[in-house]
Amino acid sequence: MNSPSSDVAVPPAPSQPAAARALPNGLAAFLVFYSSGAVLVLETAALRLVGPYVGVTLQVTSSVIGIALAAIAYGSWAGGWLSDRRNPRTLLAPALVLSGIATAITLPMVRYAGEVLRGGAVSGVLLLVVVAVFVPAMLLSAVSPMVIKLQLADLRRTGQVVGRLSGIGTLGAVTATLVTGFVLVAALPSTVILFGLAATLGITGIALGVYLHRQDRATVPGAPRVRAALAVLGLVGAGLITVAPDPCDVETAYHCARVEVDPGRASGRTLLLNSAQHSYVDLADPTHLEYAYTRWIGAVADVVAPEGQRLDALHLGGGGFTVPRYLTATRPGTDNLVFEIDGGLVELSEQRLGVRQGPDLRAVVGDARMLVAGEATDSRDYVVGDAFGHLVVPWHLATREMAAEIRRVTRPGGVYVQNVIDYPPLRFIRSEVATVAAEFGHVALIAPPEALAGERGANFLIVASDAPLPLAAIRARLDDGNEPASLLSGGDLTDFAGEALVLTDDYAPVDQLLATA
Template sequence: MRRNLFLYATTFICGMAVMAVELSASRLMAPYYGSSMITWTVLIGLVMVALSLGNFLGGRLADRPGTEENLFAMIWTASVWIALIPLAGRYVITASFFLLALVFPESLLLAGVVFSCLAIFAVPCVLLGAATPCLVKLCLPDLDRTGRVAGELYALSTVGSIVGTFVPTFLTIPTIGTARTFLLFALLLNLVADVHYVRRAVQLKRRAAVTLLIVALLAGPLPTSFAFWKTTLYEGESVYNYLQVTATEGGGRALSTHVEIGHQSVFYPDHQVSGSYWEYALAAPLMRPKAASDTAWDGLILGFGAGTFARQARYFLPGAHLTGVEIDGGILALAGQFFGVTPDDARVVEDDARAFLRRPDTRRYDVVFLDAFQDITVPFHLSTREFFGEVADRLATDGVLVVNVNLRFQGKDGLLEHLAQTIRGVLPAVYRFDIPGGLNSLVFAPRSPQAWEAFTRQATAWPDRHPLAPLLREVRDLAVPVGPGPLQLTDEVAPVEFLSQEILDALVRDGLREMLVRAFEAARDL
């Protein structure tokens, strides 16, 4: 009876460890490859392949002599492999960038995710998958109870997988991080194997030394930096994102959710105008027919980030009364710590943008600025006709929607065109403005038919010495109207990840090229 209880506990822990490894794997890869539906699909699919292969091989192994010894040897090996992932995984992923960029230049992200899954995570998943058939055989008292025992074991494994799904997401990753989550579940598997070896009195010193080493790694300092080749002011993880804060020229700071690509927020100590999209977006309040630079206006920022737009808006357009919505509480904590955001800048709400719009207390706004991203892709539920209909319901009669799109596609059917035509199907006018010298574009969608004429007057009359004057006139001169079209994103069909795939590959290649240039410059200076 005790033996079966131990085997049942082993089944539970193996099932828990599989899901914990899978979820932790997504967080280990996210700073490099993102966490889009494509990344998750590849990860889940390859883990399932590894488990299936393990089940197949484990069934063959279970019919051979020495099933119990083979079982715990596999569990012990899987525990050691998982313990090595936080020590070597990020270096393997980074190094693979260079090789894969040469071999698969047009599909680097997809190739990178596949390679990382196979090289880092496949082996422990095969080993843990092979454990199940061995456990079934060891727990069978006789053939008459085969169905009952198999059902109990698979149920326990599934319950373990459920626990292994929730514990990393809501407990260990936010509190102790991805690296220690790997080590924690490696330790659990190692202890299971140790119980077996203590009973058998086999290689106790060696097994105990490995266990103590894992405990030491779990308790001691770890090289947890994902961007280990650069200097950062902060690196951490929230429930939703990898978070990195770096210093910029002139005493500024930048927030990124990727190790090398893009900035989600930037802090300018003296409110310098950088020519970035959040300053061009300040044209939106001036598209209201009766607006002026000091006119009071209510703004809603969907995707508040670390507050760059709010700080610049309050400084350059002092009539702003802003509400910010940000789903990631970790980013909001950094906004006050590193980016100078105060309660005077905006009323900030921690919530999903679409859920916030459905709150009964949500009022109408003069300007709605959509600047929300999952990695560097617009979340699909914030890109659809139905969503923009909900936004339109919250706009004032002369209100303006402005959307930042940071993946400008060169073809006619890219994400930008899909978003612009989708918005045009909801609001009466849409203007596209491509930020000079960058990949971002802004989509302005005013409700008033006099909006563009009013803005043209404002931009022309704006004082020449004002820092925003050149930007406003660029919007006036370069923005182009977007007419109705067939490219519509809906809640039913919104393939934003696939629309973004080509430009995502290009961004990664550019980031890799920049890393190589810096590496060569650093080597030359040695």
């Protein structure tokens, strides 16, 4: 009797697909190094792309880092998943070419979306950052798991292969971060950086595709259609780039800068940094002070040193050099020393805003915190703090330790004025008043009445000295102005500051204090 199994045909075991051929070790290392580095170049450039529309705050920086990390995570996951289902050799070249196209399209997409999402709303920041970085970073992050899959021919060496390629990828990211931050951003506009990255990605992908095709001597199914689709995407991206709005006249190492002519004043020029009004200059009349806070600075200067009396003035932040030009015009012989971190902004001011350096005006390029430390004690009559990163005072210029350095540099009887921007509920200005008051013996605050009432955001001017302030004279000068301005001092200012946090180098959450509740 035959066994039951003898009448049943046993199907043959399914044939296992041949393992994909590994790449040469040098090529594998290059692809992992290059793709990982390209993600960090893109991340750095993305921060500069979104800055003109949403600023360069801690929240924006955190969003760029967070979205980039999310793109890396999803890209690595997707790359590994695809590698288990398709021959990674057929995926590598398209991934690189697509990432190049996505990088090229990033610029026009950010500029179009930025005009719609302009402002500092959290949702707008996150959405614009996603547009700027997510897709190309995800495509690039899929390359490493594809390469690793190809190189895992010997299971006894998986740890060595994965560890070596992971280390090479990290080295690529570190190298790209340093090169971009120290070299590329200083030498090239972000537009050129992105276009260069897109071009090298595309060329690398095409070259890799040709190499692998010759090695495998086989045509990938659907390759002509894929190449045609990629070509169409590239043409669409090129077309968008040519018509995308450009918010910059000049892109410096720190800012997207533009100078606009005032339609109501032929000689008036407005300097915009990252699309925010930063300075106003009248080329024909350096005594014209357009903005209220500059008039307040001028009023305090007029009280400290009557017109015609020279001053030794130190300016933390140059911008359009409005106040240094005013002091020079009203007090011949004044020595204006300006610390400006952005050398490109100094050049733009010289070219477009009528700034002329000489015995009465010297601009030193560098970080004000470090430069102030090198100034002589009791060397300045008037110190003007007007440094901003977008609309935020850099945190290291807002601490008690910085106020102590300024006090050291200021002569007995000299005055320090600090421009601060804040919004309801006014947490930052309260803390900054408390911080300056912790070092200076006499402090006052000038601001619009409705801003002090918490009805709107505005500029605030802190006035500080170790000598009693000429409050009556300052009040009289403010009353001569066209707009109402409150002057708080003594108990009123103490009540305004309340129990506000004194900012220190160890703890200065400036961006969080500025966030509206």
